[in-house]
Amino acid sequence: MTTLENFYYGNIIPHEIPIIKGSEYDTANRLVVRHDEALTATLTEQQKPFLEQDEMVEITGLEEM
Secondary structure, three states, rough: OOHHHHHHHOOOOOOOOOOOOOHHHHHHHHHHHHHHHHHHOOOOOOOOHHHHHHHHHHHHHOOOO
16 A cells, blocks of 8 residues: 555554654643643533533644644
8 A cells, every 4th residue: 555545544644743752742732731621620510511612623623734
């Protein structure tokens, strides 16, 4: 199978990159996760689905880039 075919059939996923511990990406990711957890802890059960929906919209938008 060619590289293009592997990409087409989902065998190659470009957005799955290894996260190098201590890298700038790793540091930023940990900060985002920490802030997300702190914010989520302050929300009511009725508010949590709204945050989760917004996160999915953002993630989907990144995948389309």
